[in-house]
Amino acid sequence: xxxxxxxxxxxxxxxxxxxxxxxxxxxxxxxxxxxxxxxxxxxxxxxxxxxxxxxxxxxxxxxxxxxxxxxxxxxxxxxxxxxxxxxxxxxxxxxxxxxxxxxxxxxxxxxxxxxxxxxxxxxxxxxxxxxxxxxxxxxxxxxxxxxxxxxxxxxxxxxxxxxxxxxxxxxxxxxxxxxxxxxxxxxxxxxxxxxxxxxxxxxxxxxxxxxxxxxxxxxxxxxxxxxxxxxxxxxxxxxxxxxxxxxxxxxxxxxxxxxxxxxxxxxxxxxxxxxxxxxxxxxxxxxxxxxxxxxxxxxxxxxxxxxxxxxxxxxxxxxxxxxxxxxxxxxxxxxxxxxxxxxxxxxxxxxxxxxxxxxxxxxxxxxxxxxxxxxxxxxxxxxxxxxxxxxxxxxxxxxxxxxxxxxxxxxxxxxxxxxxxxxxxxxxxxxxxxxxxxxxxxxxxxxxxxxxxxxxxxxxxxxxxxxxxxxxxxxxxxxxxxxxxxxxxxxxxxxxxxxxxxxxxxxxxxxxxxxxxxxxxxxxxxxxxxxxxxxxxxxxxxxxxxxxxxxxxxxxxxxxxxxxxxxxxxxxxxxxxxxxxxxxxxxxxxxxxxxxxxxxxxxxxxxxxxxxxxxxxxxxxxxxxxxxxxxxxxxxxxxxxxxxxxxxxxxxxxxxxxxxxxxxxxxxxxxxxxxxxxxxxxxxxxxxxxxxxxxxxxxxxxxxxxxxxxxxxxxxxxxxxxxxxxxxxxxxxxxxxxxxxxxxxxxxxxxxxxxxxxxxxxxxxxxxxx
Numbered sequence: 001x002x003x004x005x006x007x008x009x010x011x012x013x014x015x016x017x018x019x020x021x022x023x024x025x026x027x028x029x030x031x032x033x034x035x036x037x038x039x040x041x042x043x044x045x046x047x048x049x050x051x052x053x054x055x056x057x058x059x060x061x062x063x064x065x066x067x068x069x070x071x072x073x074x075x076x077x078x079x080x081x082x083x084x085x086x087x088x089x090x091x092x093x094x095x096x097x098x099x100x101x102x103x104x105x106x107x108x109x110x111x112x113x114x115x116x117x118x119x120x121x122x123x124x125x126x127x128x129x130x131x132x133x134x135x136x137x138x139x140x141x142x143x144x145x146x147x148x149x150x151x152x153x154x155x156x157x158x159x160x161x162x163x164x165x166x167x168x169x170x171x172x173x174x175x176x177x178x179x180x181x182x183x184x185x186x187x188x189x190x191x192x193x194x195x196x197x198x199x200x201x202x203x204x205x206x207x208x209x210x211x212x213x214x215x216x217x218x219x220x221x222x223x224x225x226x227x228x229x230x231x232x233x234x235x236x237x238x239x240x241x242x243x244x245x246x247x248x249x250x251x252x253x254x255x256x257x258x259x260x261x262x263x264x265x266x267x268x269x270x271x272x273x274x275x276x277x278x279x280x281x282x283x284x285x286x287x288x289x290x291x292x293x294x295x296x297x298x299x300x301x302x303x304x305x306x307x308x309x310x311x312x313x314x315x316x317x318x319x320x321x322x323x324x325x326x327x328x329x330x331x332x333x334x335x336x337x338x339x340x341x342x343x344x345x346x347x348x349x350x351x352x353x354x355x356x357x358x359x360x361x362x363x364x365x366x367x368x369x370x371x372x373x374x375x376x377x378x379x380x381x382x383x384x385x386x387x388x389x390x391x392x393x394x395x396x397x398x399x400x401x402x403x404x405x406x407x408x409x410x411x412x413x414x415x416x417x418x419x420x421x422x423x424x425x426x427x428x429x430x431x432x433x434x435x436x437x438x439x440x441x442x443x444x445x446x447x448x449x450x451x452x453x454x455x456x457x458x459x460x461x462x463x464x465x466x467x468x469x470x471x472x473x474x475x476x477x478x479x480x481x482x483x484x485x486x487x488x489x490x491x492x493x494x495x496x497x498x499x500x501x502x503x504x505x506x507x508x509x510x511x512x513x514x515x516x517x518x519x520x521x522x523x524x525x526x527x528x529x530x531x532x533x534x535x536x537x538x539x540x541x542x543x544x545x546x547x548x549x550x551x552x553x554x555x556x557x558x559x560x561x562x563x564x565x566x567x568x569x570x571x572x573x574x575x576x577x578x579x580x581x582x583x584x585x586x587x588x589x590x591x592x593x594x595x596x597x598x599x600x601x602x603x604x605x606x607x608x609x610x611x612x613x614x615x616x617x618x619x620x621x622x623x624x625x626x627x628x629x630x631x632x633x634x635x636x637x638x639x640x641x642x643x644x645x646x647x648x649x650x651x652x653x654x655x656x657x658x659x660x661x662x663x664x665x666x667x668x669x670x671x672x673x674x675x676x677x678x679x680x681x682x683x684x685x686x687x688x689x690x691x692x693x694x695x696x697x698x699x700x701x702x703x704x705x706x707x708x709x710x711x712x713x714x715x716x717x718x719x720x721x722x723x724x725x726x727x728x729x730x731x732x733x734x735x736x737x738x739x740x741x742x743x744x745x746x747x748x749x750x751x752x753x754x755x756x757x758x759x760x761x762x763x764x765x766x767x768x769x770x
């Protein structure tokens with residue numbers, strides 16, 4: 001059990017680590033040779049130029065301006081100076097709203113902390129529950145005197161905790177409602193002011209029914225010319241080009257090695273580089289490296305050409321899906337938000353993701369297999385979560401000196417030393433838990449890709465949801481159960497059954513000390529390490545020295561990164577959960593959470609302005625998930641508080657807590673009905689306004705060439721690719737003002753055509769007869 005001294009040691013270690021990271025960053029960022037590492041976003045925008053191209057030789061690499069070292073902390077006010085509208089224009093709405101999550105945490109917890117420390121902490125401190133408790137062998141420390149554990153059973157003081165629970169709930173709900181309203185307004189304003197993009201006019205249609213008389217492309221064209229005659233423009237079918245993409249990646253890798261060896265040869269022209277052709281270059285025949293890769297690239301080029309022809313000509317490579325584009329946003333909104341067929345499993349339409357965020361390999365997955373894949377991943381995630389209890393139990397054993405001595409008796413002499421004991425109980429559990437879960441976001445992202453989601457934003461949201469569930473079950477509940485229950489195992493065995501719930505009730509708040517150490521490791525030192533960018537710094541200089549020979553190569557070596565939503569947002573939600581659970585129980589934890597939110601807001605604001613380059617823009621589509629998780633954390637905290645107070649013989653006050661989760665649930669339903677539609681539907685009124693304004697500004701703009709190849713698979717973009725299947729699409733719409741009067745078709749089936757179809761393509765149907 002960590003004592004106040006152990007927490008002090010952990011705080012000293014983590015504060016010192018964070019200060020070292022921040023000082024190192026402040027000095028490294030002003031060095032000219034690191035400029036591309038710490039300001040890559042400005043380079044990608046073409047606003048910043050390299051300081052290595054001017055000045056004396058030494059000053060190109062080392063900053064000789066002594067005044068800049070005295071102003072090395074000026075990055076902090078600079079990070080806060082940019083107003084939110086400018087930030088949205090600079091980095092996008094996703095980045096701005098991501099920062100609002102941290103601000104929401106500050107808005108919720110700063111007033112709660114002030115109330116808790118001014119009211120609950122004195123009430124807890126002046127009680128004598130831990131001294132008067134009849135439970136035996138229950139460990140505690142000075143910190144626990146500040147918690148509800150120190151309250152005597154049946155005390156009237158529990159009314160204070162009940163009233164404060166209502167205050168905390170109402171305040172949290174008020175902040176959440178205002179933030180939901182503000183973000184919904186920001187989203188609609190952002191969508192209305194956004195420049196023209198292909199995804200605004202495009203819908204992804206999946207599960208296109210097969211027809212024996214028509215290809216997939218012809219079926220799509222026929223269906224939409226009949227059912228959306230006034231708005232359909234063109235389409236692009238989806239190909240299974242995964243094998244071709246693998247070949248393209250293989251060629252790219254070989255080209256990088258060829259560039260490397262050519263650069264190596266330029267630096268040393270007297271000797272041509274050689275390599276072994278065996279496994280990892282460890283054995284095999286020794287050949288000329290440049291000639292070898294030139295020959296291999298030529299071989300791969302032939303394979304790419306053959307595979308490209310195969311994809312173009314073979315109907316089996318055409319998936320039953322297509323990107324369908326419309327003349328107007330209004331037409332696209334109608335299609336994306338309505339059912340297209342009487343059979344609800346066919347012609348499934350949804351908004352197309354941005355072309356840059358399409359996860360192309362998953363488009364080749366048959367739609368019918370998605371349910372099976374998701375079921376498999378649900379089972380896999382259950383077992384991953386369940387078996388991760390083992391390392392969690394190990395981490396909790398590190399938090400107990402008695403557990404270490406029992407597991408490793410030979411360490412008894414060492415761990416009993418005060419400094420070592422404080423290090424083990426105050427710092428080690430948090431860092432070990434952090435190391436155990438460091439690869440978890442990557443594993444969950446792989447699972448999301450296997451499930452078949454077709455956009456990067458949906459992949460990240462699914463991985464974030466699973467990471468949140470994992471944190472809730474393992475990091476939070478798992479740490480409490482394996483920690484509290486195992487610590488009090490001796491008490492459980494020696495007392496009657498009706499005393500066990502009381503032991504748990506006293507012991508659960510004691511785990512606040514473990515979460516304090518985890519917050520300091522993950523939330524303080526971890527966030528400070530984010531701004532240092534140590535890994536990108538090392539990789540950039542290695543690539544810059546060995547591989548870079550052009551400005552384009554240098555841009556690729558910068559690796560600005562982005563907000564890893566699937567890894568960082570669940571961490572924020574864990575702190576919301578800890579803060580809401582422990583606010584009425586152990587308020588001493590709240591200042592540590594507030595420091596995390598403030599530091600993270602400052603650091604990520606700086607990174608978003610200067611470093612990150614987002615791969616996609618979802619217009620804050622993730623906010624309903626954020627809101628829902630905070631609500632779930634609030635309900636969990638209320639249920640746990642009811643259970644805890646029931647063990648304290650607070651029979652008079654506990655029943656009044658039953659209304660809290662019910663009220664919170666109905667509040668969530670209200671917010672869902674009032675605001676969520678702004679994040680899942682595009683209002684037809686807004687679409688019509690934007691279309692009308694655009695037609696007034698650019699009456700002669702031809703939309704078809706703009707949209708026709710927007711959603712072609714990237715492996716075809718370097719090729720002079722003309723898809724014969726989609727050449728017919730929109731053939732009646734070369735002039736956007738021209739009325740289409742015929743629907744060419746080969747179909748004999750009447751499944752989706754409410755008029756007679758003809759076998760001959762030369763015999764059209766008129767939509768007016770439908």
